[in-house]
Amino acid sequence: MAQATATKVGEPAPKLELPDTTGTIHTLPAPGEAPATVVVWTCNHCPYALGWHDRIVQAARDYEARGVRFMAVNSNDAERYPGDSLDAMRERVEAESWPFPYLHDESQEAAREWSAQVTPHLYVLDADLRVRYEGAPDADHLEPGADAAWLREALDAVLAGTDPPRPATDPVGCSVKWKP
Amino acid sequence: MLREEMGAVGLDASAVDVREVSTDADAEQEGFVGSPTIRIDGRDVQPVPDEPIGLSCRVYRLADGRISPLPDRREVRQTLLDAMKGGD
Numbered sequence: 001m002a003q004a005t006a007t008k009v010g011e012p013a014p015k016l017e018l019p020d021t022t023g024t025i026h027t028l029p030a031p032g033e034a035p036a037t038v039v040v041w042t043c044n045h046c047p048y049a050l051g052w053h054d055r056i057v058q059a060a061r062d063y064e065a066r067g068v069r070f071m072a073v074n075s076n077d078a079e080r081y082p083g084d085s086l087d088a089m090r091e092r093v094e095a096e097s098w099p100f101p102y103l104h105d106e107s108q109e110a111a112r113e114w115s116a117q118v119t120p121h122l123y124v125l126d127a128d129l130r131v132r133y134e135g136a137p138d139a140d141h142l143e144p145g146a147d148a149a150w151l152r153e154a155l156d157a158v159l160a161g162t163d164p165p166r167p168a169t170d171p172v173g174c175s176v177k178w179k180p
Numbered sequence: 181m182l183r184e185e186m187g188a189v190g191l192d193a194s195a196v197d198v199r200e201v202s203t204d205a206d207a208e209q210e211g212f213v214g215s216p217t218i219r220i221d222g223r224d225v226q227p228v229p230d231e232p233i234g235l236s237c238r239v240y241r242l243a244d245g246r247i248s249p250l251p252d253r254r255e256v257r258q259t260l261l262d263a264m265k266g267g268d
Contacts, residue, residue, distance in 0.1 A: 045237055046237045047237060047248055047249040080204065081234070082232070082234070141249075142242075174249075
């Protein structure tokens, strides 16, 4: 397990331009295009990412009608961790019917630019693409009832035009698997 | 957790041998299927025969099916107890 404390809350989000599991390139919405955007670093083999995954998916489904965009990014070194290969990502998206794109950061540049440290590591952006929350989905990866409460709290605040009461938490999970 | 369970069944918690597996070659040699792996007298606390060998984070299933970075505490204790019986 690794923990990170770096935060970019209040700053404009870095650029994001990555292919999904079908090769389609995705970018952040244009300013004003979406009321909020969630970018989550995740992967296929981390127990923390897997433990929180369903809660993040449910949040994506619950906030879809309000125009919130979700994007997942996998930056792990697939050569040393084959479970995180593009093929493995594709299989998972198809088998699980993900409601958001699963982006492949093969060069790991996006992870570096965003300072993503662990999986999962969430960023909530407002309509102007400013980071308004960074951290974990909720307080307990083992407790499904925690329901991604910190993520939802941040989204509710951003959608209401107010400041998230908890703008940053320590993202808890497995370290991003950097290339040698 | 391992040391706690060792203490609970009357074993010396300082007897844990912690090994860092940091290369693919080490993983291959050890039959290492992810971190953390806990073996008691060589027996994995949650054996996974089909798990690929390599430097990965290990995914455990708790008794109720939840995914966890650590094995179920009861499995650890049971493996310790089994090993103690085997050592009699």
